[in-house]
Amino acid sequence: SSTAATAATAPEPAATAPDEGMTWWYRWLCRIAGVIGGVSCALAGLWNCVTINPLNIAAGVWMMLNAFILILCEAPFCCQFIEFANAVSARADRLRSWQKAAFYCGMAVFPVILSLTLTTLFGNAIAFATGVLYGLSALGKKGDAISYARIHQQQKQMDEEKLTGTLEGQD
Numbered sequence: 586s587s588t589a590a591t592a593a594t595a596p597e598p599a600a601t602a603p604d605e606g607m608t609w610w611y612r613w614l615c616r617i618a619g620v621i622g623g624v625s626c627a628l629a630g631l632w633n634c635v636t637i638n639p640l641n642i643a644a645g646v647w648m649m650l651n652a653f654i655l656i657l658c659e660a661p662f663c664c665q666f667i668e669f670a671n672a673v674s675a676r677a678d679r680l681r682s683w684q685k686a687a688f689y690c691g692m693a694v695f696p697v698i699l700s701l702t703l704t705t706l707f708g709n710a711i712a713f714a715t716g717v718l719y720g721l722s723a724l725g726k727k728g729d730a731i732s733y734a735r736i737h738q739q740q741k742q743m744d745e746e747k748l749t750g751t752l753e754g755q756d
Contacts, residue, residue, distance in 0.1 A: 607682070607722050615718045619659030619689070622712035626693075627652035629708020633700070644700035648708055651692045655712060658685075682723035689716030 607615075630648030633641050656663050661674035677685070693713035696705045 611718075611722060615715060615722070616659045618711060618715040618718055619655050620663075622689075622693075622709075622715045623652040623655035623659070625652075625711045626655065626708050629704050630696075633696075633702070633704045633708070638700070640700045641702065644696040644702075644705050647696045647699065648705065651696070651709070651712055654692065655689070655715070659715075682719045686716045686718075686720030686723060689713070689719065691716075 626648045630645040630652060633645030633648060636642060657667070657670055657673050658677035661670045664670040680688075690713055693709040693716060697709055699705075
């Protein structure tokens with residue numbers, strides 16, 4: 586009865602994100618890219634703030650905010666001192682891959698629009714690449730030619746059967 590109680594109280598598999606066909610190594614690649622992108626954004630954002638140009642300072646602050654969000658979503662164990670870290674991470678895990686891709690790429694492009702410098706370009710490159718990785722996973726796996734030909738042949742055969750069935754029904 587204790588296993589039934591724990592199974593009833595632990596709805597994690599149903600509450601997690603749709604798998605979308607991501608393999609375990611690709612999921613880890615995306616997470617590691619997110620953490621490295623967060624560190625890159627933080628360092629470049631801090632360096633970008635060491636200036637008197639207000640647009641560079643705004644871009645640097647935005648980059649440090651990007652770093653915080655990336656690390657909060659991809660590696661919540663780094664933010665254990667923040668109460669809502671696990672809740673934010675759980676919500677981010679429930680997002681679809683294309684939603685994460687759009688969010689991460691949009692976050693990374695904004696500072697570059699604010700201040701187009703090498704620091705903002707290189708600082709946001711890995712964060713943008715994380716969004717691209719999630720976007721590629723949203724496209725799905727590419728099928729092989731044999732499977733595609735088999736499906737096409739079955740579809741053609743079904744269409745021919747429907748056509749002959751309607752012609753025989755007219756006689």
